[in-house]
Amino acid sequence: MSATHVARRVGKALMVTVLATALSHLLLSDGLSLSQWQQAAANLGGDLGGSGDTAFSAAVVNTLLAIPAVLWVGMRLLRERRVYLTVIVGTVGWFFTVGQYIDRLNERPSMVMPLGMLAVFVAVTALSSVILRPRGE
Secondary structure, three states: OOHHHHHHHHHHHHHHHHHHHHHHHHHHHHHHHHHHHHHHHHHOOOOOOOOHHHHHHHHHHHHHHHHHHHHHHHHHHOOOOOOHHHHHHHHHHHHHHHHHHHHHHHHOOOOOOOHHHHHHHHHHHHHHHHOOOOOOO
8 A cells, every 4th residue: 555545544534533523522512411401400390301311321322323433434435445443443432532531521511622632532543544454555
C-alpha cells in the first residue's frame, strides 16, 4: 500500500471519526440533560413521562450504539473495506472516554469533554484504520 493510499484511508477515517464523536457527544449531552430535567420534575412532584434513571441509561446506550454505527457506515460509504478494527477501537475507546468523564457530564450536561482527550480518541481511532488494510492495495 503506497503512502498516498495510507494517507487517504487515514483522512477518511479521521473525517468519519470526528463526525461520529460529535454525534455521540451530542446524544450523550442531550440524554443527560433530559435525565436531569426528568429528575427535577420528579423531585417537584411532576411527571415528564419517564424517570431520570431511564433517560441516563438511554443516553449511555445511545452514545455507545452510535459510535460503531457511524464509523462502520461512514467508512463503507467512503468505499473503505476491512473497517472492523477501526470500529472496535473506536467503540472501546469511546466506552473508556465516556466512562472517564460521565460524572462531570452528568453534573453539567452542556459541558464538552476535554478537547485533548477527544483529540487523542480521534487520532487513535483514525490511525487504527491502517492496521488492517484491504488486500491488494
